[in-house]
Amino acid sequence: MAKRIDVSDLDIFYGNFKAVEGVNVSIEPRSVTALIGPSGCGKSTFLRSLNRMHEVIPGARVEGKVVIDGQDLYGSDVDPVDVRRQIGMVFQRPNPFPTMSIYDNVVAGVRLNARKMKKSDLDDLVESSLKGANLWNEVKDRLDRPGSGLSGGQQQRLCIARAIAVQPEVLLMDEPCSALDPISTLAIEDLMTELKDRFTIVIVTHNMQQAARVSEQTGFFNLNGVGQPGRLIEFNPTEKIFSNPDQKATEDYISGRFG
Amino acid sequence: MTTTAPTRPEAPEPEAPAVRTRRGLPRFGGTGLFVAGLVVAGLLTALSGWSWGLFAVYGIVLGTLVTYVGSRVVEGPRKATDRLVTCLVSSAFAIAMVPLVSLVYTVVSNGITRLDGTFFTNSMVGVVGEGGGAYHAIMGTLIITALAALISVPIGLLAAIYLVEYGRGKLKKALTFFVDVMTGIPSIVAGLFAYAFFVIFFGPGVRFGLGGAVALSVLMIPVVVRSSEEVLKLVPNELREASYALGVPKWRTITKVVIPTAIAGLGTSVTLAIARVIGETAPLLVIVGITAATNFDPFDGRMATLPVYAYYQLTQPGVPPQFGIDRAWTAALVLIIIVMALNVVARLISRFFAPKTGR
Numbered sequence: 001m002a003k004r005i006d007v008s009d010l011d012i013f014y015g016n017f018k019a020v021e022g023v024n025v026s027i028e029p030r031s032v033t034a035l036i037g038p039s040g041c042g043k044s045t046f047l048r049s050l051n052r053m054h055e056v057i058p059g060a061r062v063e064g065k066v067v068i069d070g071q072d073l074y075g076s077d078v079d080p081v082d083v084r085r086q087i088g089m090v091f092q093r094p095n096p097f098p099t100m101s102i103y104d105n106v107v108a109g110v111r112l113n114a115r116k117m118k119k120s121d122l123d124d125l126v127e128s129s130l131k132g133a134n135l136w137n138e139v140k141d142r143l144d145r146p147g148s149g150l151s152g153g154q155q156q157r158l159c160i161a162r163a164i165a166v167q168p169e170v171l172l173m174d175e176p177c178s179a180l181d182p183i184s185t186l187a188i189e190d191l192m193t194e195l196k197d198r199f200t201i202v203i204v205t206h207n208m209q210q211a212a213r214v215s216e217q218t219g220f221f222n223l224n225g226v227g228q229p230g231r232l233i234e235f236n237p238t239e240k241i242f243s244n245p246d247q248k249a250t251e252d253y254i255s256g257r258f259g
Numbered sequence: 260m261t262t263t264a265p266t267r268p269e270a271p272e273p274e275a276p277a278v279r280t281r282r283g284l285p286r287f288g289g290t291g292l293f294v295a296g297l298v299v300a301g302l303l304t305a306l307s308g309w310s311w312g313l314f315a316v317y318g319i320v321l322g323t324l325v326t327y328v329g330s331r332v333v334e335g336p337r338k339a340t341d342r343l344v345t346c347l348v349s350s351a352f353a354i355a356m357v358p359l360v361s362l363v364y365t366v367v368s369n370g371i372t373r374l375d376g377t378f379f380t381n382s383m384v385g386v387v388g389e390g391g392g393a394y395h396a397i398m399g400t401l402i403i404t405a406l407a408a409l410i411s412v413p414i415g416l417l418a419a420i421y422l423v424e425y426g427r428g429k430l431k432k433a434l435t436f437f438v439d440v441m442t443g444i445p446s447i448v449a450g451l452f453a454y455a456f457f458v459i460f461f462g463p464g465v466r467f468g469l470g471g472a473v474a475l476s477v478l479m480i481p482v483v484v485r486s487s488e489e490v491l492k493l494v495p496n497e498l499r500e501a502s503y504a505l506g507v508p509k510w511r512t513i514t515k516v517v518i519p520t521a522i523a524g525l526g527t528s529v530t531l532a533i534a535r536v537i538g539e540t541a542p543l544l545v546i547v548g549i550t551a552a553t554n555f556d557p558f559d560g561r562m563a564t565l566p567v568y569a570y571y572q573l574t575q576p577g578v579p580p581q582f583g584i585d586r587a588w589t590a591a592l593v594l595i596i597i598v599m600a601l602n603v604v605a606r607l608i609s610r611f612f613a614p615k616t617g618r
């Protein structure tokens with residue numbers, strides 16, 4: 001079941017530092033939404049505020065509203081743990097659990113939450129998740145080896161497998177392909193196209209072609225200067241953003257005439 | 260040592276070499292020069308009457324000098340500086356090893372005489388001169404230290420987890436401060452604290468094993484907190500975030516991700532904390548006392564412990580004193596062996612539990 005995300009007047013802070021300001025956007029269910037923009041403009045910060053990972057950092061807080069299918073994520077009766085169960089995340093840097101085998105890493109979401117599952121179901125889950133992340137063929141013979149023994153790109157795909165194994169309704173991906181070769185990147189992009197039938201996907205990327213290839217909607221973040229908060233400058237269908245964007249800044253950024 | 264710029268096999272001989280090829284000392288040339296310096300130093304010392312101290316001073320100075328000058332002439336100033344610093348660092352290491360080696364040598368050579376079966380099976384009941392053992396003291400040390408660990412490890416670990424995972428603001432600062440203060444408490448004060456505390460309940464003159472365990476805990480808890488805190492801090496934040504992002508609650512993240520990742524370091528820190536307190540004498544002297552008989556009950560009556568046993572055997576050896584003094588040395592030796600065994604255990608723990616890499 002995919003979910004729609006409505007963000008209104010969102011300000012995001014690290015202590016007293018306002019990192020992102022005034023975001024208004026609505027993210028369609030069953031689609032891929034790409035976020036682009038220069039480094040440090042708050043893409044990761046915004047993404048992390050969508051599943052309440054932002055508040056894990058001491059002093060970090062959020063003002064404004066994030067509504068998922070009518071429910072305010074930041075409502076006082078909402079448990080952040082429940083939110084994160086529905087909204088999965090893949091991080092910018094691969095972070096498999098070093099103490100666990102490849103197998104255990106994939107089923108970590110099930111195991112760590114002490115959900116009971118039959119061994120055969122677990123095996124199926126591992127296989128389908130690893131296939132989904134295009135890692136199955138490389139690791140199927142060494143599922144009991146430690147996950148940290150994989151290459152960086154393999155680790156990232158392991159993290160993707162781990163995230164989709166819990167079958168979230170929304171999947172947030174922070175530059176999931178920045179450490180991957182073109183073949184794995186293509187596999188991840190195919191995976192996204194496949195997953196968007198079921199999930200809502202939000203992806204941060206520095207790769208314009210990737211945004212153009214996979215996404216229906218694209219948001220462009222920018223910041224006016226160092227120390228200023230980042231803003232969502234433009235949010236439009238991907239075709240429009242890449243052919244005739246509303247904003248001059250977007251056009252400059254996309255055509256490489258930034259800064 | 261002798262590596263020069265790699266030469267391409269097919270490349271024609273360049274007219275002017277791009278990289279200056281450097282003459283190098285042969286392999287072990289540096290060591291050879293140093294030994295040459297040592298020999299000269301030995302001759303010098305022998306001339307003025309042999310003394311090891313003098314030889315060490317001459318040896319280090321001359322060895323370093325010969326190596327430096329030799330290397331400078333043959334290899335040039337950059338290599339020579341490298342060798343100079345190598346000589347200085349190695350000499351510093353050797354000097355640092357001197358007290359350690361001489362201590363171990365003294366304890367072993369003095370303690371070996373009584374390192375026999377009797378020592379491990381007999382207590383001191385009815386022993387005036389020869390014979391007797393430290394069975395009661397070894398057991399006492401093990402019991403009291405185990406009790407101390409039983410008290411300190413849960414408290415210390417939980418405090419460390421609080422400080423790293425939950426602590427914020429003033430309370431965290433205050434806790435850290437008090438832990439630091441506790442680290443500096445002299446051990447006799449810990450003993451007096453335990454004594455004063457138990458006098459309230461049992462009246463003056465109280466002596467029992469548990470009191471000793473409490474006194475040792477006062478010394479041990481800050482060590483456990485401090486080292487476990489450092490170990491827990493080393494667990495990358497990314498792992499915690501990965502776990503949160505899977506919808507795992509914080510307490511489960513701590514028990515299933517953070518602690519397993521840090522378990523090797525935690526094991527080491529606990530073992531080293533035990534090694535730190537197992538040799539404490541003063542607090543046990545005050546609150547546990549000494550006895551000649553075996554007492555397995557830490558809740559009632561005096562117990563013997565190895566450090567206190569060694570102290571009494573040395574200060575009140577009886578007549579003739581030699582037997583008591585021998586027993587004191589052997590007790591010290593056994594204590595060192597126990598501490599060494601603990602260190603080995605710590606290493607094994609970190610070897611076994613360390614996160615595995617490789618394919």
Ligand SMILES: Nc1ncnc2c1ncn2[C@@H]1O[C@H](COP(=O)(O)OP(=O)(O)OP(=O)(O)O)[C@@H](O)[C@H]1O
Nearest residue numbers: 014017019038039040041042043044045046057092
């Ligand atoms: N933990 C943090 N504490 C304080 N400030 C932070 C923290 N993380 C990020 N920031 C600040 O927030 C702003 C936005 O950072 P963010 O990581 O969201 O950028 P980004 O758009 O993801 O950049 P990149 O493309 O390089 O990943 C930056 O100015 C950054 O310095």
Ligand SMILES: [Mg+2]
Nearest residue numbers: 043044092174
């Ligand atoms: Mg980022």
